[in-house]
Amino acid sequence: MTFLKLDHVTKRYGAAAALDNASLEIAAGEVHALMGENGAGKSTLIKVLAGVVKPDNCSLNIDGSKVPLDGPDDAARHGFRFIHQELNIVPHLSVAENIVMAQAYPRRFGVAVDWRRVHKKARAALERLDVDHIDTRRKTARLSTGDQMLVKIAATLVSSDAHPARLYVMDEPTAALTGQECDKLFAVIEGLKQSGASVLFVSHRMNEVMQICDRVTIYRDGRTIETTKIAETSRERIIEAMTGRAIRDTYPARAHAPAKEIFCAVEKLRTKHVSGLEFSLKRGEILGVAGLAESGQSEVLHAFLGDEKPLSGKVEFQGKQSLPSAPSVAWKRRIAYVPRERRREGLMLRRSIVDNAVLPHLAQLGSGRIFSSRRKERAHTGAIAERVRLKFGRLGQPCYQLSGGNQQKVVFARALGKTPELLLLDEPTRGVDVGAKFDIYTLVRELSTAGSTTIMTSSDLPELIGMCDRILVMRDHRQHAIVETDGLTPARLLQMFYE
Amino acid sequence: MLSLVRRFGTLIGFCAIIVFFWTQLPDTFMTPRNMLNISQQISMLAVVAFTMTIVMVMGDFDLSVGSMASLAGVAAAIVFSHDYPVYAGIAAALAVGAVGGLFNGFLVSYIGILPFVATLGTLTMFSGAAFLVSGGKTIFGRDIPSGFSGFARSGISLEWLGLQPLHLPYLTILAIAVLVLVWIGLEHTPYGRRLYAIGGNYEAARLAGVKVRILRMSAFALTGLGAATAGLMYASRVASANPTQGSGLMLDAIAAVFLGMTMSEEGEPRVFATLVGVLILGVLDNGLTQMSVDSYVREVLVGAIVVLAVASSSIGKQRA
Ligand SMILES: Nc1ncnc2c1ncn2[C@@H]1O[C@H](COP(=O)(O)OP(=O)(O)OP(=O)(O)O)[C@@H](O)[C@H]1O
Ligand SMILES: [Mg+2]
Numbered sequence: 103m104t105f106l107k108l109d110h111v112t113k114r115y116g117a118a119a120a121l122d123n124a125s126l127e128i129a130a131g132e133v134h135a136l137m138g139e140n141g142a143g144k145s146t147l148i149k150v151l152a153g154v155v156k157p158d159n160c161s162l163n164i165d166g167s168k169v170p171l172d173g174p175d176d177a178a179r180h181g182f183r184f185i186h187q188e189l190n191i192v193p194h195l196s197v198a199e200n201i202v203m204a205q206a207y208p209r210r211f212g213v214a215v216d217w218r219r220v221h222k223k224a225r226a227a228l229e230r231l232d233v234d235h236i237d238t239r240r241k242t243a244r245l246s247t248g249d250q251m252l253v254k255i256a257a258t259l260v261s262s263d264a265h266p267a268r269l270y271v272m273d274e275p276t277a278a279l280t281g282q283e284c285d286k287l288f289a290v291i292e293g294l295k296q297s298g299a300s301v302l303f304v305s306h307r308m309n310e311v312m313q314i315c316d317r318v319t320i321y322r323d324g325r326t327i328e329t330t331k332i333a334e335t336s337r338e339r340i341i342e343a344m345t346g347r348a349i350r351d352t353y354p355a356r357a358h359a360p361a362k363e364i365f366c367a368v369e370k371l372r373t374k375h376v377s378g379l380e381f382s383l384k385r386g387e388i389l390g391v392a393g394l395a396e397s398g399q400s401e402v403l404h405a406f407l408g409d410e411k412p413l414s415g416k417v418e419f420q421g422k423q424s425l426p427s428a429p430s431v432a433w434k435r436r437i438a439y440v441p442r443e444r445r446r447e448g449l450m451l452r453r454s455i456v457d458n459a460v461l462p463h464l465a466q467l468g469s470g471r472i473f474s475s476r477r478k479e480r481a482h483t484g485a486i487a488e489r490v491r492l493k494f495g496r497l498g499q500p501c502y503q504l505s506g507g508n509q510q511k512v513v514f515a516r517a518l519g520k521t522p523e524l525l526l527l528d529e530p531t532r533g534v535d536v537g538a539k540f541d542i543y544t545l546v547r548e549l550s551t552a553g554s555t556t557i558m559t560s561s562d563l564p565e566l567i568g569m570c571d572r573i574l575v576m577r578d579h580r581q582h583a584i585v586e587t588d589g590l591t592p593a594r595l596l597q598m599f600y601e
Numbered sequence: 602m603l604s605l606v607r608r609f610g611t612l613i614g615f616c617a618i619i620v621f622f623w624t625q626l627p628d629t630f631m632t633p634r635n636m637l638n639i640s641q642q643i644s645m646l647a648v649v650a651f652t653m654t655i656v657m658v659m660g661d662f663d664l665s666v667g668s669m670a671s672l673a674g675v676a677a678a679i680v681f682s683h684d685y686p687v688y689a690g691i692a693a694a695l696a697v698g699a700v701g702g703l704f705n706g707f708l709v710s711y712i713g714i715l716p717f718v719a720t721l722g723t724l725t726m727f728s729g730a731a732f733l734v735s736g737g738k739t740i741f742g743r744d745i746p747s748g749f750s751g752f753a754r755s756g757i758s759l760e761w762l763g764l765q766p767l768h769l770p771y772l773t774i775l776a777i778a779v780l781v782l783v784w785i786g787l788e789h790t791p792y793g794r795r796l797y798a799i800g801g802n803y804e805a806a807r808l809a810g811v812k813v814r815i816l817r818m819s820a821f822a823l824t825g826l827g828a829a830t831a832g833l834m835y836a837s838r839v840a841s842a843n844p845t846q847g848s849g850l851m852l853d854a855i856a857a858v859f860l861g862m863t864m865s866e867e868g869e870p871r872v873f874a875t876l877v878g879v880l881i882l883g884v885l886d887n888g889l890t891q892m893s894v895d896s897y898v899r900e901v902l903v904g905a906i907v908v909l910a911v912a913s914s915s916i917g918k919q920r921a
Contacts, residue, residue: 409808433810447808450801452867461798462810464791473789500867516809 105130105300106269107163113146113324114158115503118495120146121157122324126302128269133291133301135311135332138321139344139535140507141493144304145187147321148273152184153177178204181268183258185275187304187506187533188445191250193243198224200242201257206264227256230293232286247278247443248395255287270294271302274506276310277533280395280561281596288314306507306535307562308337320344345537353568354544361385364418365555366524371415375401378581379415381574388546388556390570390587392563394599398579399559400442403526406557407439408432420523433462438517442528442559448513451502455494458501458512459483463519486515491541506533514542518549525549527558531565543569563592575599610913611863614906615881622888629891633764637773643883644776645670645831645838649850650857650879651776651783652827655820656716657858657870658787659800663824664720665705666854668728670832670847673697675731677749677833678740678842687749694829701727702825706818724851731844741841750840772834779827783872796820797869853882856907863914881906 106128113121121143128134136144149155153173162171170176177184191200198217201224202208208219224238233252236245242253258270270291276284291301291314305311311318312332319329320343327343341349367382376398383389391399404410406419408426417425426432432439441447449458460467460479467482469475483497490511494504501509510533517525525546531539546556546569560566566573567587575583575598583598606613622630629635649666656663676697677690701723708719756768787793798806799813807813831850836842860881861874882903889899 407808428812429808430810430812439808441805441808446802446804448805450798450805452869453797453801457794457798457801461795461806464794468791473785474791474794 103130104128105165108147108151109161109163110159111147111150111157112159113143113150113155116495119324121150123159123326124321124324125326126319127329128300128302129317130268130300131295131298132316133295133303133314135315135318136302136304136321137306137311137318137340137344139493140511140533140538141505142321142344143324144321145273145505146324148184148186148271148302148304151177151182151271152186178265181265183267183270185251185254185258185270185272187273187277189247189250189254189278191242191254193241195242196238197236197240197242197245197253198238200253201227201238201260204257205260223260224256227259228252230259231256231290246396248280248283251275251278252283252286255290259290267299269300269302273304274306274533275303276305276307281563283395284310306533306539308340308536309564311340312337322346341536344535347537349537349540352540353565354540354547356547356550356571361553366419367417368419369416371405371417372413373401373405373410374413375410376405376576376579376581379405380581381584383555383557385555386550386553387572388550388558388570390566390573391557391559391576392566392573392595392599393576393582395561397576397599399576400528401579402574402576403439403528403557403559406432406437406524406526436520436523437526438462438519438522438524439526440513440517440528440530442532444510444513444532448516449501449509451509452500454498454500455487455492455504455512456480456483456497459486459516460519462516466520482519483515486518487511489518489541489545490515491538507535507538510534511538511542518545521549521552522554525554525556525558527556529560530558531560531562539565563595567592567595606913607915608866609864611860611877611881611910614910614913615877615884618881618884618888622884622891626888626891630888633759633767635887637767637769639883639887640773640776641770641838642887643879644770644772645834646850646853646857646882647776647876647879648779648827648831648834650854650875651779651872652824652830653854654858654861654870654872654875655783655787655796655827656824657855657862658793658796659817659820661709661716661817661820662720662855663702663705663821663828664717664851665701665724665727666824666828666831667847667849667851668724668731669698669701669825669828670835670850671842671844672701672727672731672734673829673832674836674842674846675735675740675844677836678744679734681746681749682740682744687746690746690749691833694833695826698825698827698829698832699822700825702822702828703818705825706821709821710814710817728844728848735842735844737844739841739843745836745840745842750837753834753837753840772838775830775834779830780872780876787872792816800869856903857882859907860910863910868914 104127108126111121111124124143124147138144146155150157150160153171153176162169164180198221202220208216210216221238228236231252236249242250255275275287294301303315315332317329317331320327322344361384363385365383365385368379371379391402393399401410405425408428408431412425417423419425420435426435456479460482464474467475467478480497492511493508501512514530531542550556567590570587573585573587653663653666673694677694680690680693705720705723708714709716752771756770759767759769795811795816798811803813832847835846857878858870858875860878862868862870864874865871885903
């Protein structure tokens with residue numbers, strides 16, 4: 103039975119249409135996937151549904167009758183709950199406040215906030231997610247990204263008597279979560295479904311969609327391509343509908359084995375946050391770093407970026423006995439970095455694509471010793487945008503206007519600026535669509551063949567196994583093991599996180 | 602329509618102000634003499650505002666520019682009064698500006714104090730120091746060499762334009778030179794682009810290899826240098842120096858940058874936009890004075906215009 107029907111949704115930004123007569127139909131009690139390439143218009147549709155983006159045209163039917171949608175209040179009245187792609191938590195407020203915020207605070211005598219009940223409500227919401235390691239009194243800024251996402255998810259689960267929730271909209275909720283955290287989320291989604299609510303679920307991870315969704319609607323360039331039952335379609339068909347071309351959903355093969363030359367070796371390396379690092383890397387090798395959430399994977403990368411000071415141990419790296427002392431030194435030594443959180447650590451959102459892409463390379467792209475050259479910068483950015491298949495309007499466009507996946511591509515494009523000697527990738531494909539992921543894999547492989555060494559993390563274990571030569575398993579911020587990926591299965595790798 | 606107001610409101614307002622004064626003061630306002638006069642009147646504010654733009658690009662402020670201008674003027678005058686040559690006084694004033702600015706930058710960038718708080722503190726320090734070294738008195742008369750004060754009174758003859766008795770004041774030329782330097786520095790060198798990057802996202806800039814700390818400190822030093830230059834210009838113009846003469850500059854300079862920021866799409870400070878802000882304030886001041894409007898009324902008006910400009914640039918920004 104159709105619960106929600108959205109028709110003729112059009113939203114133009116200047117001449118380009120983010121949504122072009124798109125539609126969406128969700129049945130009561132189903133988990134409905136919304137899929138499409140980066141920039142297809144998924145988030146825009148969700149923002150229209152939330153009343154935060156004003157469409158040029160739109161008609162909304164709920165339970166068969168036309169209803170208005172003129173702002174966030176209307177969306178709340180219809181019982182819609184949202185997890186937007188951009189994690190919009192209030193960092194300096196407590197976890198409890200972030201969870202309860204959207205609802206009326208419980209009060210005592212009608213005035214003073216009843217903090218005990220606030221925390222109780224928040225804890226109850228977290229318990230539904232089977233989360234007990236987050237203290238509701240902590241400042242949200244202190245939490246890891248994954249935990250922040252869990253808080254955000256919990257916030258949508260807080261019950262409200264005024265407007266019972268009927269539709270949960272989740273825009274790439276799993277992009278920042280590990281496998282285990284995803285499983286918890288999927289259990290909750292199943293529960294919501296049992297209770298009769300619907301879920302609109304956006305993800306670029308095929309496995310998840312095939313696993314938890316009942317139907318899928320596919321968008322391409324702002325238009326609806328089709329809606330089908332998951333049971334009646336296949337990964338290949340979905341990908342083809344999304345991209346309009348047939349793409350192999352696999353990993354490019356390695357051209358040849360990495361060189362024999364040792365590029366870097368560390369012995370008993372200890373920093374403030376990680377210890378026991380002991381490995382050597384050959385030139386051109388791709389090393390994965392894996393582990394449970396927050397086990398020190400990012401910190402391994404930070405050590406090579408010069409953002410995590412070594413305290414003891416031996417290093418042999420680029421012919422020196424030291425790691426870079428600061429990120430500025432690292433970039434000079436041709437170490438390129440893609441940070442984990444693109445919006446906080448990667449992008450200047452209000453500045454142009456060009457400004458973002460050339461930042462570490464300004465000096466090389468100048469004319470003469472003093473002046474910078476816009477012409478060279480634009481040419482450079484144009485070329486590199488093509489390599490990562492960036493979808494954009496113009497190069498001078500501010501980055502916040504790009505879709506989430508395309509923002510990620512800008513950060514990646516920045517790292518490709520000069521051919522790096524060492525490429526540090528922290529979750530490089532987060533939020534990137536299937537086709538573009540393949541492009542990124544291919545680029546990394548090409549760089550590797552050309553002699554760039556790579557260290558990457560990813561919570562997507564098949565991706566790590568598919569891309570890397572070896573995987574460094576971290577446990578409790580210590581090196582636990584280092585394994586060859588030949589014949590390694592995700593299940594076996596996952597086991598190593600615990601055993 | 603709304604987006605037009607948002608984008609060009611400030612520029613439209615500027616034109617409206619000019620047209621208004623032109624009709625109200627048909628004989629005296631739109632004359633070459635008055636234009637040159639305005640350019641000289643605003644030259645000090647302009648230099649401070651242009652260099653203030655450098656720190657505001659990073660999202661920072663410098664509240665100490667006014668008292669730095671006073672201190673630098675007093676410092677030069679003290680050096681003059683000990684019979685040192687003109688260039689020594691100028692060098693001393695500029696050194697004071699650079700050191701004071703570096704100190705601001707150090708507090709903000711290395712100690713990590715909010716710019717608002719840090720420069721509020723140094724505002725008082727610089728002002729106190731100016732009183733201290735001057736003994737609270739105005740230094741003037743024979744102590745100020747005529748070579749120094751003559752600078753502000755002369756300029757390049759405009760005979761070739763057929764404007765016989767008029768001169769393009771050196772102060773105006775100096776302000777234009779600062780404008781060009783800041784423009785090149787901010788928009789056409791990696792240095793300036795990095796400052797904009799810091800303003801865009803400090804952490805991202807740092808991780809992308811920008812030396813954020815030292816750049817931030819150096820930007821404050823440049824602002825200090827600008828303030829000291831303005832202090833010298835002021836001292837030259839009035840042929841004297843006292844410990845309060847720069848105090849009006851800070852608020853006007855920040856207001857000018859804000860007015861300019863309303864003109865860019867993303868609300869970034871740009872030095873040519875700051876120039877428009879300075880011109881708006883300068884023209885208002887000049888026109889209202891000529892119409893003998895009470896100076897308190899003038900303040901209310903200037904404040905209202907700043908608020909109006911910022912408001913018009915944010916109309917309709919909430920819902921895209
Ligand atoms: N404020 C804006 N100004 C201009 N263009 C915009 C703006 N917001 C979105 N767009 C454009 O609309 C298109 C759709 O963006 P949207 O964020 O909906 O994509 P998406 O399907 O969510 O992609 P992703 O998978 O990368 O998150 C993109 O091409 C984007 O550049
Ligand atoms: Mg999106």
